[in-house]
Amino acid sequence: MGEDHVAWRSGLFRAGPLGQRIGLRTTGGRDAAAAARVIDRPSRPIGRVAALLDRLVVRMSIGPRVPNPLAGVEPPVRTLLNDADGVAFIHSSMPGRCVAALSKGGSPHYVLKVGKVDDHPLRNEAEFLSKIPGMRLPFNVPELLYADLVGDHFAVVTLAWNHSRLAGPLSRTELLNITEALGAANTGGVSIAHGDLAPWNVLRTPQGIGLVDWEAATFAGQPLHDLVHYLVQAGAHLRWTDVTAVVRELTHPHGMVAELAHRLGCHPSQADEMLHAYFTESPPVHIPRVRRFRDSVAAGVGIPPPR
Known part of the structure; x- marks a missing residue:
């Protein structure tokens, strides 16, 4: 698409007071809106409304013009950018990292993460994405296409899932099956953990459940971590459940942790x-x-909060 000559535009909602940290930038038009849908998936209602309004703004290409946020990206990533019909860009919650999605023909094709040279979580994600497909786990992970230094940055490129969406609250069976598969998988006799199994990292794709954002994945041998983390995050951030219900799942003989x-x-x-x-x-x-x-959950489990 000749990135150097494209007019980049700022989102109005996910780049303003409601999303200044996110800093949505796009090339505008239908393809850019499709790209934005892939990387800007807020879980909370106010964020979802802001993202929907911004995608409408993006389709009409009416946001204020801004400099190209990916101007310094070098080959081979630049080749992908030049081949795309639309690009969307956001800042990651990790300082110094950005995430972009590239679309073509109205469908998302690639997801690009660019961090600093010493972005160890991003390097960790690339390592796990290269290993997990061989484990034959009962869920999908992004297909890794490229992971290497790009100039003075470290870049990871994966295939984007078309027609994917946030999974919403997982059923008891779904959550237990996912966490059992993670806890039972192993390398050298040590189980793997996603590390940040939270609702915003679980998608529904045409091929089934997909797990994204493997930056915190480990071979730490803590097979219950992901289940506990999902329950706590679903209640603390999204209020899908309350403290009493989470404590029950963590401590009751018939709770999910016991199961x-x-x-x-x-x-x-x-x-x-x-x-x-x-x-x-x-x-x-x-x-x-x-x-x-x-x-409050820790206290209910019998663990005093840290001082």
């Missing part, structure tokens, strides 16, 4: 240790309402 531990052959003492590790070793939370929710 998953049984499926994976974990002794009850191991399950208790993993539950304790989640609340004491996870990174600190800076959003007050999320911190309050997690601390």
Whole structure:
């Protein structure tokens, strides 16, 4: 599309007061709107409304003009950009990283993540995306096309899923089956963990459930981490459930943690240790309402909040 000669435009809602951190930028038109739909999938209602309004603005190419945010990208990534009919760009929550989607013929084709040279989480995602397909897990992961240095940045390119959407609340069966598959998969006898199995990283695709954003994936041997994390994040961020319900799933003999531990052959003492590790070793939370929710769940499980 000759990126150097395309008029880039700013979103009005996902780049203004409601989404300044996100900083939506697009090339405008139908293809750019299709690209924006792939990388800008807010989970909360106000964000969804803002994203929908911005896609309408993008289709009409009426946002204010801005500089090309990908001007410094070099081959081979530039080849993809030049072959696209529409591009959408946002800032990642990871400092120094951006995410772009490229579409052609009205359908998304590629997702591009560009970080700093020392962006270790992005490098970690590339490593896991190269290994997971061989494990034959019962869900989809983005197909890795390219991961390498691009100038003074590290870039990862994956195929985009067309007609995909946020999965919404997973059923008990879906969540247990996904986390069982993760906990049972192993390399060298150590189970894998997605690390950030949260509602916004679970999609429904024409081929079934898909998991994205593997930056925090590990071979840490904590097979209950993903289940606990999903339950806590669904309640703390999205209010799909409350503290009492989460505590029950974590502690009741017939709760999901007990069921998953049984499926994976974990002794009850191991399950208790993993539950304790989640609340004491996870990174600190800076959003007050999320911190309050997690601390309340930890207290319900019998773990005092950190000082």
